[in-house]
Amino acid sequence: MKAVREVKRKEYYIFSPFLRIFHWIMVAMITVLFFTGMLITKPMNVTTTEPFFSITSMDLVRDIHFVAAFIFCAAFILRIYGFIINKGDRLFPRFWEGHFYSETVEVALHYMLLKPHHASFLRNPLARMSYAGLYVLVAIEILTGFAMYFMTEPASIGGKLFGWVNVILGSEMMTHIVHHYVAWFIILFAIGHFYMVVRAEFMEGESEVSSMFSGKKMLAHVPKDANELD
Numbered sequence: 152m153k154a155v156r157e158v159k160r161k162e163y164y165i166f167s168p169f170l171r172i173f174h175w176i177m178v179a180m181i182t183v184l185f186f187t188g189m190l191i192t193k194p195m196n197v198t199t200t201e202p203f204f205s206i207t208s209m210d211l212v213r214d215i216h217f218v219a220a221f222i223f224c225a226a227f228i229l230r231i232y233g234f235i236i237n238k239g240d241r242l243f244p245r246f247w248e249g250h251f252y253s254e255t256v257e258v259a260l261h262y263m264l265l266k267p268h269h270a271s272f273l274r275n276p277l278a279r280m281s282y283a284g285l286y287v288l289v290a291i292e293i294l295t296g297f298a299m300y301f302m303t304e305p306a307s308i309g310g311k312l313f314g315w316v317n318v319i320l321g322s323e324m325m326t327h328i329v330h331h332y333v334a335w336f337i338i339l340f341a342i343g344h345f346y347m348v349v350r351a352e353f354m355e356g357e358s359e360v361s362s363m364f365s366g367k368k369m370l371a372h373v374p375k376d377a378n379e380l381d
Contacts, residue, residue: 160369163380165273166362169233170240173226174363180223181337187216188334220296238380239366242274244283251276254375262347271372273379278347281340288337295330299323 166174190212233240245251255276260266262277269275298316301309302323320326351359358368 160356160371161373163273163368163370163374163377164366165239165242165368165380166366167233167237167240168366169229170237171363171366173229173233176226176229177223180219180226181341183219184216184223185334185338187212187219188331191216192331217300220293220300224293239273242279242376242379244276244279255280262350271370271374273368273370273374273376281344285337285340288333288340291333292330292337295320295326295333298326299330 191209194209194212230240254270254272257266258269258272258275258277261269294313294316297309298313301307301313302317304310305314317323317326320329348359351357352361357370358365362368
């Protein structure tokens, strides 16, 4: 009878508590923002001849949307603080390194089931690129969202800070369209992200899901980007 070989894994502390807290706030707030945003874009029809109040009332939906947006922006401070104090929170794309692109393709082929494995990483290059892209999309949502929010108060501080967005995009309607479609791109990212982390957690044992609770990854091989934590 063959002995079962024990796979030794090494623990790597990557994500600070500040990034992890921000991550879960982001998950909750993006969910709230998306569904309330869809209701704002296409309100539900309620036919009645008497005054009424319901959870689909537009004033309530808009208020929830705005509160979620402010909570999300406030929580981003945690992300920035984690970036400052912890190297593991800074694992963004390294575009200046030539091997980054070939490794990105290798990981992409693996997730498309066209390649049996890829090199070990603390955060693989495809994930680095997708997270960086997510932050670009979030920045667009914040700018266009506040541009519409302060549109009725152009002389206010918020109006002066974000009014230029409507000018660059041509109109408030175009700002609304950009805000709407970027929201869908963020949801598409979330779907792909969910697939990749669940696959890495349960099929490859890379602690992708659990790392966002503990901050740690348990890897069987020395990751190629381990030096970035030194």
